Amino acid sequence: MPNPVYSIIIPCYNEQEVLTETHRRLTAVMEEMGESYELVYVNDGSRDNTPAMLNDLAAQDPHVRVVHFARNGGHQIAVTAGLDYASGDALVIIDADLQDPPEVIPEMAAKWKEGFEVVYGQRRSRQGESRFKEMTAKAYYKILQKLAGDIFPRDTGDFRLVDRKVADVIRGMPEHSRYLRGMFAWAGFKQTPVLFDRDKRFAGETHYPLKKMIKLAMDGILSFSDKPLTLPLVLGSVMTALGGLMGLILLILLLFHTQGGLWWIASLILLTGGVILLCMGIQGRYLARVYEEVKGRPLYVVGDTRGFEGEA
Numbered sequence: 001m002p003n004p005v006y007s008i009i010i011p012c013y014n015e016q017e018v019l020t021e022t023h024r025r026l027t028a029v030m031e032e033m034g035e036s037y038e039l040v041y042v043n044d045g046s047r048d049n050t051p052a053m054l055n056d057l058a059a060q061d062p063h064v065r066v067v068h069f070a071r072n073g074g075h076q077i078a079v080t081a082g083l084d085y086a087s088g089d090a091l092v093i094i095d096a097d098l099q100d101p102p103e104v105i106p107e108m109a110a111k112w113k114e115g116f117e118v119v120y121g122q123r124r125s126r127q128g129e130s131r132f133k134e135m136t137a138k139a140y141y142k143i144l145q146k147l148a149g150d151i152f153p154r155d156t157g158d159f160r161l162v163d164r165k166v167a168d169v170i171r172g173m174p175e176h177s178r179y180l181r182g183m184f185a186w187a188g189f190k191q192t193p194v195l196f197d198r199d200k201r202f203a204g205e206t207h208y209p210l211k212k213m214i215k216l217a218m219d220g221i222l223s224f225s226d227k228p229l230t231l232p233l234v235l236g237s238v239m240t241a242l243g244g245l246m247g248l249i250l251l252i253l254l255l256f257h258t259q260g261g262l263w264w265i266a267s268l269i270l271l272t273g274g275v276i277l278l279c280m281g282i283q284g285r286y287l288a289r290v291y292e293e294v295k296g297r298p299l300y301v302v303g304d305t306r307g308f309e310g311e312a
């Protein structure tokens, strides 16, 4: 069987309430587009009827591929497996709960045909999400931008279409803490947004409780910035400098036979704390290097080559 043009990757964790509708809407959109496609469902260790429903879909529809996880690995890991198993020229990542409308896929495909290699869905609006989530998300992306150096597009989740060669780069990144939207941004390539309105969940409940959200947010910062490791260095320098300055003033006071009193203690505390933090900060800089190496990312990312053997 030749490789399909499109692979749609759908991570599913306990999605029995939405699967039938999701499959119906995805199929309608893909049939309308009129090119070959496959639907790669990744069952992320679901405990409800999801696995059986997926097997049924696979039995009825030759476009369906199913990967069953033996245990729950988390959304980002499920998508990673989808990237491994998909064989299309363009790969689309989409949530199973219809919050990312499948009807946006043709628009993404059109951009891909224009030559863009990453077409990411950018939220124009979010339906049915709390004010709290909206505000924390906004604040979080501001901080992330500052720390990681402005590589992340705004209001962008995992909903996107990527060219096969971009997917191959991501597959070549062996890091275990996977913050995929960050990894795609890091990889570069010709990127462009497509605006869409994020819908309410079609049915069922979110599988991203606050605890998982915080973990994802931490993964974003910890995987793409080592600036937090510099914090003790900065604090330590300031404290040491202040402590030293106070010590100096106290010495001068002593020359004029004035007692420093409690100020001596303040100066000593600042100095000791400052020196300890400084040393930690220096360790932090080394740790940052070790971390950078351990992540094992490729040194460079090639977008295209010409004139080599076997090429036109």
Ligand code: UDP
Pocket (backbone or CB within 6 Å): 010, 011, 012, 013, 014, 015, 044, 072, 073, 074, 075, 078, 094, 095, 096, 097, 099, 201, 205, 206, 207, 208
């Ligand atoms: N998901 C998954 N594994 C998990 C949690 C979620 O594969 O451990 C899938 C889920 O089935 C859905 C997508 O990831 O397709 C997004 O999850 P959800 O809709 O629960 O998150 P939210 O949209 O509320 O952030």
Ligand code: MG
Pocket (backbone or CB within 6 Å): 095, 097, 099, 201, 206
């Ligand atoms: Mg959702």
